[in-house]
Amino acid sequence: MTLQILQHVDARGLSCPMPIVKTAQAIRTVASGALIEVLATDPGSVKDFGAWSRTTGHELIEQSADGGVFRFVLRRK
Amino acid sequence: MDDSLNLVLFSGTDDKLQAAAVLAAGAAALGKPVNVFLQYWALDAFRADRIGADHGLAPEAGATGRAAVDGLRAAGQASWAETLRQAKELGGVDIEACSLSMDLLHLDQSDLDPLVDGVEGVTAFYLNAGAGQVVFI
Numbered sequence: 001m002t003l004q005i006l007q008h009v010d011a012r013g014l015s016c017p018m019p020i021v022k023t024a025q026a027i028r029t030v031a032s033g034a035l036i037e038v039l040a041t042d043p044g045s046v047k048d049f050g051a052w053s054r055t056t057g058h059e060l061i062e063q064s065a066d067g068g069v070f071r072f073v074l075r076r077k
Numbered sequence: 078m079d080d081s082l083n084l085v086l087f088s089g090t091d092d093k094l095q096a097a098a099v100l101a102a103g104a105a106a107l108g109k110p111v112n113v114f115l116q117y118w119a120l121d122a123f124r125a126d127r128i129g130a131d132h133g134l135a136p137e138a139g140a141t142g143r144a145a146v147d148g149l150r151a152a153g154q155a156s157w158a159e160t161l162r163q164a165k166e167l168g169g170v171d172i173e174a175c176s177l178s179m180d181l182l183h184l185d186q187s188d189l190d191p192l193v194d195g196v197e198g199v200t201a202f203y204l205n206a207g208a209g210q211v212v213f214i
Contacts, residue, residue, distance in 0.1 A: 013153055014153070014155075015153075015154045016099065017106060017160075018160070020102075020103065021103075021106050021160075021164065024105075024106040024167055025163070025167060052106065052107065055108070056107060
């Protein structure tokens, strides 16, 4: 099954906490259940996105790293 | 509110304001109510005519710290004022000037950047803080 991503957040080059702030802003623009993809280079973002997902209830459904770029796919609660 | 973050900002140097803005934005992104209370030199840094100026660094930064901070900024780090603006866009962030500090600095609310929502006393600050944690920077 291919996941349909509705919104992309390019947070590459942004330092903490901007990747999370931009994601929190963006996830409001999609409906409940919709997916958003985030790219970030902040090394703290791996733990931050896990913590943000657990606290807010927006599910972190994919996570990967490639050459210093971290990718997260989240589903809006 | 019990899960709120309540920041009392006293220091007016860019490094401490940056650290405070990061705490505020992180809490706002988690949906926590954030109350910011501006006192003394932190309030002075929110003057509309000077908010974007160089407010210096804490003395312990030294020349090496200055270079490190400049390097991060050159790499595109958002300023503390921009970080707070983004945090306010998420909602739940209220920034109030301490009325005593307004008197001390002979300021009127019209002298302050629009990031500042209003002027209040310490009692109103504590009322809004409820049982939430209070952090002094």
